[in-house]
Amino acid sequence: MIDIHSHILPGVDDGAKTLEESIAMCKIAEADGITTIVATPHSMNGLYINKKETVCRKVIEFNQILKKEKININILPGLDLHFYPELLFHLKNGKILTLNNRGCYLIVEFPEVISPHIESICFNLQIQGVIPIISHPERNYFFRKNLQVLQGFVDRGALVQVTAMSITGGFGKEAEKAVKNFLKKNLVHIIATDAHSVNRRPPLLSPAVKVAAEIVGEKQAWAMVTTIPERIINQKRA
């Protein structure tokens, strides 16, 4: 399986605090059947910036450590980017790290109020050839209450990534109800862990896949953690 959203890099945000914790998280992921993890530290959320060059360098260093530890996980670079108005401008200037640094897909977390202006910036992203992946809308009050807005983004070509623990109930009843409704309405493309730690939010995908399979069927649920993310990291249309 491939996990496209994880705070696995040590000491760069509120995810893994130490290298030891990052390694322990990778061992949990490996045991769950995960082979590739996109390291997506928070960026532009008011607390963390995490520049492109720094993330890419830290990913190379961490892969070398995993190799020495004989942990069979490949780490790729990415960002968990919080939406901000200058996003489009910075993207054009090459300052934004897209998934696997190949320029095609970008994980974006939206604010709690989504204005037509935000929708138009997102549409412009797509004109620039970048497909936004909407990060965990089931945890966003606005998307929970305005399903038609999420449907609109999807109709215009955006992808939707939900958090594994939302599906298994770890983010409360509201998020669980919303994510199951999104699954029923075919609004989900990818399940990712958004892992932050060994205990609080561990890097596990398979428990969520089992629950999702009851709603969308085995084949589609597994595609959300295998073939679809594979196409994304290889920059093919998902």
Ligand SMILES: [Fe+2]
């Ligand atoms: Fe995240």
